[in-house]
Amino acid sequence: MSAEPIAESSDGPLAVPQDRHGLPIIYAPRGYRWQTDAAPRTREPKAAEVTASRIVDDIIEGRVHVGEKLPTEPEMLERYEVSRETLREALRLLEIQGIIDIKRGPGGGPFVAPLNSGYLARTSSLYFHLAGATHAELFQTWAILEPTLAELVAQQPDRKGKRKAFAPYIDYDPQAHQSDELFTDFNNFHSLIAELSGNRVLTLVTQSVTHVVVENVLSAVDPVAEASMLSHSHEDIAIAIVDGRATKARKLMAEHIHEVRDTYLSRSPDQGMTTVEWRL
Amino acid sequence: MSAEPIAESSDGPLAVPQDRHGLPIIYAPRGYRWQTDAAPRTREPKAAEVTASRIVDDIIEGRVHVGEKLPTEPEMLERYEVSRETLREALRLLEIQGIIDIKRGPGGGPFVAPLNSGYLARTSSLYFHLAGATHAELFQTWAILEPTLAELVAQQPDRKGKRKAFAPYIDYDPQAHQSDELFTDFNNFHSLIAELSGNRVLTLVTQSVTHVVVENVLSAVDPVAEASMLSHSHEDIAIAIVDGRATKARKLMAEHIHEVRDTYLSRSPDQGMTTVEWRL
Numbered sequence: 001m002s003a004e005p006i007a008e009s010s011d012g013p014l015a016v017p018q019d020r021h022g023l024p025i026i027y028a029p030r031g032y033r034w035q036t037d038a039a040p041r042t043r044e045p046k047a048a049e050v051t052a053s054r055i056v057d058d059i060i061e062g063r064v065h066v067g068e069k070l071p072t073e074p075e076m077l078e079r080y081e082v083s084r085e086t087l088r089e090a091l092r093l094l095e096i097q098g099i100i101d102i103k104r105g106p107g108g109g110p111f112v113a114p115l116n117s118g119y120l121a122r123t124s125s126l127y128f129h130l131a132g133a134t135h136a137e138l139f140q141t142w143a144i145l146e147p148t149l150a151e152l153v154a155q156q157p158d159r160k161g162k163r164k165a166f167a168p169y170i171d172y173d174p175q176a177h178q179s180d181e182l183f184t185d186f187n188n189f190h191s192l193i194a195e196l197s198g199n200r201v202l203t204l205v206t207q208s209v210t211h212v213v214v215e216n217v218l219s220a221v222d223p224v225a226e227a228s229m230l231s232h233s234h235e236d237i238a239i240a241i242v243d244g245r246a247t248k249a250r251k252l253m254a255e256h257i258h259e260v261r262d263t264y265l266s267r268s269p270d271q272g273m274t275t276v277e278w279r280l
Numbered sequence: 281m282s283a284e285p286i287a288e289s290s291d292g293p294l295a296v297p298q299d300r301h302g303l304p305i306i307y308a309p310r311g312y313r314w315q316t317d318a319a320p321r322t323r324e325p326k327a328a329e330v331t332a333s334r335i336v337d338d339i340i341e342g343r344v345h346v347g348e349k350l351p352t353e354p355e356m357l358e359r360y361e362v363s364r365e366t367l368r369e370a371l372r373l374l375e376i377q378g379i380i381d382i383k384r385g386p387g388g389g390p391f392v393a394p395l396n397s398g399y400l401a402r403t404s405s406l407y408f409h410l411a412g413a414t415h416a417e418l419f420q421t422w423a424i425l426e427p428t429l430a431e432l433v434a435q436q437p438d439r440k441g442k443r444k445a446f447a448p449y450i451d452y453d454p455q456a457h458q459s460d461e462l463f464t465d466f467n468n469f470h471s472l473i474a475e476l477s478g479n480r481v482l483t484l485v486t487q488s489v490t491h492v493v494v495e496n497v498l499s500a501v502d503p504v505a506e507a508s509m510l511s512h513s514h515e516d517i518a519i520a521i522v523d524g525r526a527t528k529a530r531k532l533m534a535e536h537i538h539e540v541r542d543t544y545l546s547r548s549p550d551q552g553m554t555t556v557e558w559r560l
Contacts, residue, residue, distance in 0.1 A: 022480065023339075023346060023395040027471035027487045049376070053558055059303075060410065066303060089372070096373060097406060101323070115303040115410050123403045124484070126377060130336065130395050133480035141481040144428050191307035200305065200413035201421040201556070204404070205485060207307045276481070278333055 021275065022132015048089035051080050055094060059112055070100065070110045097123070117204055121211030122279065128212065129278040135217055136272035139264075142213050143257040145206045146190065150237060150253035153196045154246040165192060166238040174227035182227055187214060189234045193241070215279050217271075221264055233259065302412020302555070328369035331360050335374060339392055350380065350390045377403070397471075397484055401491030402559065408492065409558040415497055416552035419544075422493050423537040425486045426470065430517060430533035433476045434526040445472060446518035454507035462507055467494060469514045473521070495559050497551075501544055513539065 045053075055076075058064055070076065076087055091110050094100045098119030100110045128138070156162065169189055174182060190210050194203040233256040240249040265272055325333075335356075338344055350356065356367055371390050374380045378399030380390045408418070436442065449469055454462060470490050474483040513536040520529040545552055 021340070025475070025480065025483055025487065026394045026396045027398070027468070027474070027491070043378070043381070046376075056406065056410065056558060060412075092369070093376060096326075096329070097403065098323070099406075099410070114306045115407065116306045117407070118307070120404065120407045123377065124400065126336065126379075127395065127397070127400045127484050128481050130340065130379070131480040131484060132340070133484070137479045137481045140479050141485060144482070145424075148424050148428075188307070194307070195305070199417045199420050200302065200411040201408055201417045201489070202424070203305055204407050204411060204413070205421060205489065207305065209481070209485065211307070278336060 023130050025131055046089075047082060047086045048093055051082050051086055051090035052093045054080055055090060056099065059099070064112055066112050066114050068112055070112065072109075117207035118211055120204055121208040121215070124208050125212045125216075125276055126278045128276040133276045134272060135264075135274050135276065138209070138213055138216065138276055139257070139261045139272075142209055143254065143261070145202075145209060146193070146257055147250040147253040149193050149197050149202065149206060150241060151246045151250040152199070152202075153193050154241045154244055154249040156196065156198070157244075159242060159244065162196065162242045165196060166242055169231075169234045169238040172231045172235060174224075174231050179224045182224060186230050186234070189238075212276060212279075216276055217264055218260070221260070226263060229259065229263070303410050305411055326369075327362060327366045328373055331362050331366055331370035332373045334360055335370060336379065339379070344392055346392050346394050348392055350392065352389075397487035398491055400484055401488040401495070404488050405492045405496075405556055406558045408556040413556045414552060415544075415554050415556065418489070418493055418496065418556055419537070419541045419552075422489055423534065423541070425482075425489060426473070426537055427530040427533040429473050429477050429482065429486060430521060431526045431530040432479070432482075433473050434521045434524055434529040436476065436478070437524075439522060439524065442476065442522045445476060446522055449511075449514045449518040452511040452515060454504075454511050459504045462504060466510050466514070469518075492556060492559075496556055497544055498540070501540070506543060509539065509543070 055070070064070055070091075071079065073084070073087065077084060080087060080090075082090075091100065091102065095102050095110070098113055098116050101113040102108070102110050153162070168185065172185070177185065187210075191207055194206045194210070197203060233252070237249060237252045237256060240252055335350070344350055350371075351359065353364070353367065357364060360367060360370075362370075371380065371382065375382050375390070378393055378396050381393040382388070382390050433442070448465065452465070457465065467490075471487055474486045474490070477483060513532070517529060517532045517536060520532055
């Protein structure tokens, strides 16, 4: 048991800096029956949000599918019984969250988009940015989530399915790939593990943290220069997961994240104290 | 090391159901230098988002503080050099995310709000809902995050500060509190641990998952009926954290989350398969 190596004590290299920037974070869930009136809480939803939520329900209930166009404006105005302004704001809200894709021009209109964890990442990074969170804190969070996921997937009994899913990472030859393929393959390794966990909350939370790590941090690490290190680590982790060796998978993943972090920080240790950006 | 008891194998009571609803999740970070054009990605930011980002920068850089009013509309139009429509959409975006609070009436206008993790929870729950994630998946995620946080905080060397922070939870007498106070105190226990971790990414991620757990799930558990169980568990965890017993704090927290989950599921095991709502 005991601490993951990355979950260092506060005097480790990932220590939280003394000069903290950013806004304080408030936590105030609504308890319904037991809510105190004094507590700060999220404001009442606006009409546009309620309408957006009804459109989302129609997507979930399969009345309109991914890739399909939503009904016409007059049809939606009749269905949701709101003003044109409210409906348009609802659609803008869903567009901002990546739930629909508004295509311009003839044949255009609002289409249902696939669920892209990049949009949750985008919103999450707004809050990380406002809180003043650093790259070091981002890495530490990633280092907590990824080994747990590797362990969970290793525990899954479907050995055959896992062998098939991880086949591309076993005997991976970096020389045989273009740099953009390397980047995609290396990243997909982590999203594949998140997906195979079978837990969609964990998948979304981890993928959005990974997204922010990649966009803030790893886009500065050259996958070609690191290809040999990355492909060997991925192969070892993949084998441990397929073989159902949960403890080993967890340990190898923790070491892998350490290695990636150290490679990043070796260029300049100060980067760990850089504030996470809100990447639009 | 090794499996948390809650991270059960796929045939445990928290198994992922066979009939999965919800949209598939796509993962496609932008790699900048190495991005393939074929990959789906988040769309280009709109003018309103870029403007929102500049307002956020002004907040972070301390040009306007929490609780203060933003400059007048003419001043902002000059500063950000955008159309009135774009500025207003930017403000609506920030309002939806809880970053600003638009007060109506005389003396009203857009004020900078504190950073409330409830808004990240609200957006996260939209994605959990669309993915078809269940209460069981939510609990499993919570059960992975909370013990790690308890362990991290136990490792913090500032014993005196921790003793002060956790004082309300030691010798807590549920009889001496109203039900709404019980609810607030019990919840704040978890947000306090997230806060003391010193990691703002982890704090925001965990608080938003906890928020969704509380609003979807725990609002159905009566804190008065469970007061004795909850206050004893919290006291034991608090003592382990203050004493710096990281392994024990982790173990007690895992047991605590188990206990809360079992209490919830004991009313009806089917609740574990209920889809997470998008709570506006």
